[in-house]
Amino acid sequence: xxxxxxxxxxxxxxxxxxxxxxxxxxxxxxxxxxxxxxxxxxxxxxxxxxxxxxxxxxxxxxxxxxxxxxxxxxxxxxxxxxxxxxxxxxxxxxxxxxxxxxxxxxxxxxxxxxxxxxxxxxxxxxxxxxxxxxxxxxxxxxxxxxxxxxxxxxxxxxxxxxxxxxxxxxxxxxxxxxxxxxxxxxxxxxxxxxxxxxxxxxxxxxxxxxxxxxxxxxxxxxxxxxxxxxxxxxxxxxxxxxxxxxxxxxxxxxxxxxxxxxxxxxxxxxxxxxxxxxxxxxxxxxxxxxxxxxxxxxxxxxxxxxxxxxxxxxxxxxxxxxxxxxxxxxxxxxxxxxxxxxxxxxxxxxxxxxxxxxxxxxxxxxxxxxxxxxxxxxxxxxxxxxxxxxxxxxxxxxxxxxxxxxxxxxxxxxxxxxxxxxxxxxxxxxxxxxxxxxxxxxxxxxxxxxxxxxxxxxxxxxxxxxxxxxxxxxxxxxxxxxxxxxxxxxxxxxxxxxxxxxxxxxxxxxxxxxxxxxxxxxxxxxxxxxxxxxx
Amino acid sequence: xxxxxxxxxxxxxxxxxxxxxxxxxxxxxxxxxxxxxxxxxxxxxxxxxxxxxxxxxxxxxxxxxxxxxxxxxxxxxxxxxxxxxxxxxxxxxxxxxxxxxxxxxxxxxxxxxxxxxxxxxxxxxxxxxxxxxxxxxxxxxxxxxxxxx
Numbered sequence: 001x002x003x004x005x006x007x008x009x010x011x012x013x014x015x016x017x018x019x020x021x022x023x024x025x026x027x028x029x030x031x032x033x034x035x036x037x038x039x040x041x042x043x044x045x046x047x048x049x050x051x052x053x054x055x056x057x058x059x060x061x062x063x064x065x066x067x068x069x070x071x072x073x074x075x076x077x078x079x080x081x082x083x084x085x086x087x088x089x090x091x092x093x094x095x096x097x098x099x100x101x102x103x104x105x106x107x108x109x110x111x112x113x114x115x116x117x118x119x120x121x122x123x124x125x126x127x128x129x130x131x132x133x134x135x136x137x138x139x140x141x142x143x144x145x146x147x148x149x150x151x152x153x154x155x156x157x158x159x160x161x162x163x164x165x166x167x168x169x170x171x172x173x174x175x176x177x178x179x180x181x182x183x184x185x186x187x188x189x190x191x192x193x194x195x196x197x198x199x200x201x202x203x204x205x206x207x208x209x210x211x212x213x214x215x216x217x218x219x220x221x222x223x224x225x226x227x228x229x230x231x232x233x234x235x236x237x238x239x240x241x242x243x244x245x246x247x248x249x250x251x252x253x254x255x256x257x258x259x260x261x262x263x264x265x266x267x268x269x270x271x272x273x274x275x276x277x278x279x280x281x282x283x284x285x286x287x288x289x290x291x292x293x294x295x296x297x298x299x300x301x302x303x304x305x306x307x308x309x310x311x312x313x314x315x316x317x318x319x320x321x322x323x324x325x326x327x328x329x330x331x332x333x334x335x336x337x338x339x340x341x342x343x344x345x346x347x348x349x350x351x352x353x354x355x356x357x358x359x360x361x362x363x364x365x366x367x368x369x370x371x372x373x374x375x376x377x378x379x380x381x382x383x384x385x386x387x388x389x390x391x392x393x394x395x396x397x398x399x400x401x402x403x404x405x406x407x408x409x410x411x412x413x414x415x416x417x418x419x420x421x422x423x424x425x426x427x428x429x430x431x432x433x434x435x436x437x438x439x440x441x442x443x444x445x446x447x448x449x450x451x452x453x454x455x456x457x458x459x460x461x462x463x464x465x466x467x468x469x470x471x472x473x474x475x476x477x478x479x480x481x482x483x484x485x486x487x488x489x490x491x492x493x494x495x496x497x498x499x500x501x502x503x504x505x506x507x508x509x510x511x512x513x514x515x516x517x518x519x520x521x522x523x524x525x526x527x528x529x530x531x532x533x534x535x
Numbered sequence: 536x537x538x539x540x541x542x543x544x545x546x547x548x549x550x551x552x553x554x555x556x557x558x559x560x561x562x563x564x565x566x567x568x569x570x571x572x573x574x575x576x577x578x579x580x581x582x583x584x585x586x587x588x589x590x591x592x593x594x595x596x597x598x599x600x601x602x603x604x605x606x607x608x609x610x611x612x613x614x615x616x617x618x619x620x621x622x623x624x625x626x627x628x629x630x631x632x633x634x635x636x637x638x639x640x641x642x643x644x645x646x647x648x649x650x651x652x653x654x655x656x657x658x659x660x661x662x663x664x665x666x667x668x669x670x671x672x673x674x675x676x677x678x679x680x681x682x683x684x
Contacts, residue, residue: 071628075625078633079622082634082635082636152637153645153649156593156636156637156650157650159635160635160650163589163591163631171631
């Protein structure tokens with residue numbers, strides 16, 4: 001949901017990050033406004049105090065000037081009136097001198113009028129009295145000066161009348177006013193300094209409060225956000241490292257909690273997908289291992305290809321179901337395939353039990369190897385044991401199915417070249433004379449018998465009783481053939497496997513046999529008689 | 536006091552016309568002064584009468600015999616010293632009332648009569664009505680022992 005309404009709803013919801021961030025921004029704006037307001041208030045208070053200080057200074061300057069001028073004029077008048085300046089004291093002043101004197105003495109009440117104007121209302125009356133006295137004094141002085149040299153008596157009378165006023169002003173009222181203005185100046189200075197200190201203190205306190213409050217609020221809110229982010233980061237890292245069961249615990253009810261929930265859902269799906277992929281990979285692995293030996297499959301996965309290799313000691317075993325092709329005329333395809341599947345499946349199990357590798361089936365032919373992927377020299381014996389198992393399997397199948405089935409088995413041991421060919425439906429295969437000879441051994445075998453070439457014979461003759469069949473012509477020349485008749489007489493005994501067989505196997509190959517055909521075991525007394533291995 | 540306000544009488548053996556009379560406004564409460572008090576008044580060291588009214592000192596302008604007598608007898612100064620004395624007093628603001636210069640006996644009479652608290656000096660024979668002649672050391676001008684002969 002987007003839009004102004006949703007934004008406003010989220011902004012008013014303090015559980016959301018947006019709401020909390022907006023709260024922080026709002027508080028910072030309020031604190032900023034508070035600081036600006038305090039600064040403005042402080043500036044105004046300081047200006048007022050400073051203005052009052054300037055007015056006090058101005059008042060003191062005026063009252064001081066008035067006092068000085070008054071004193072100067074009084075001295076001038078006194079000196080003229082006393083005649084102690086000599087004969088010129090009695091001289092008649094010129095018009096210009098009269099005007100200058102008039103301006104000088106009139107300045108005093110004018111200045112006092114200014115002082116009255118800038119004084120506080122409560123003090124204006126006293127200043128007004130000063131001004132009135134100064135005006136009266138100025139009048140007497142001007143009368144005095146105007147009569148100088150004209151009417152000396154009138155001049156002296158004027159000066160005498162001016163004297164008490166001047167004395168009152170100079171000795172009483174003006175000193176009081178000067179002192180009052182001095183006190184007011186001191187007070188104004190104190191007020192200004194105190195105001196400055198108070199304003200500075202309040203400004204600093206406001207700033208410190210704003211910084212602490214804003215910082216604390218931002219810390220508290222951002223701490224939760226950072227914790228949630230840290231939880232998400234940690235969870236992502238753990239899940240990325242493969243801890244698919246890790247889940248993020250939502251620490252709040254904000255957007256990050258929603259992200260955590262979504263993240264957990266994603267982790268669930270990822271886990272499901274991973275498990276699915278794992279299953280598919282295992283299936284793929286299984287399929288691959290069904291096609292290729294494990295080592296070859298590993299190499300193919302690792303390198304993307306399999307280089308052809310030379311194996312010096314491999315046993316190749318071929319089987320062919322005798323009479324299977326002829327049964328096509330009598331049996332349905334379904335049954336044919338079912339029987340073949342039953343046999344091949346059983347062969348696959350045998351191959352696995354004896355640590356051999358299935359290579360392929362071609363029709364009713366089955367090909368497997370020993371020694372390709374498993375180290376050790378037991379593979380000829382293992383292959384013969386597997387062949388004995390296969391013969392028994394086919395025999396039982398023939399009995400159970402009531403079909404005239406049998407199997408020919410051939411094997412040879414020798415060097416082969418092995419590798420993977422093709423890119424589509426590729427197959428692992430082996431090549432070489434050993435393969436051809438093994439195939440020839442199978443072809444030269446008889447139903448229910450295992451026919452082995454000399455390469456295998458020499459490796460199994462201490463374990464099995466074999467009978468020479470003479471030579472057979474192959475593309476590689478004449479080759480000796482042997483039928484495997486059964487377990488070597490020296491190894492026969494009661495047990496599964498017989499103890500002597502087991503002992504020799506261990507001595508020869510320094511390992512335990514992977515399996516052992518039940519058909520070769522001699523049951524203990526009372527047990528059903530085992531069938532001969534191959535005959 | 537009434538006697539003091541009248542014209543100075545001729546004292547035995549004294550020439551009243553050669554004496555200098557100290558005259559005041561008739562409303563002045565004082566009628567008798569010691570010479571020392573008189574000197575203080577003329578030196579500006581005493582500026583108020585006993586009733587706290589302001590003393591207005593009138594001094595004859597040069598050149599006049601009575602001025603010379605006053606400078607000699609009361610101030611004990613020459614003309615230049617007198618000028619210097621009052622200039623200094625004025626500029627040191629040691630006096631609130633400086634002597635007023637008068638240019639004739641008539642002016643003295645006029646001002647002494649008109650100005651409350653006024654005190655001046657005249658030749659004894661020029662003393663007129665409307666003013667009070669002070670006794671100095673209990674003596675009036677013309678009497679024996681009057682200091683301003």
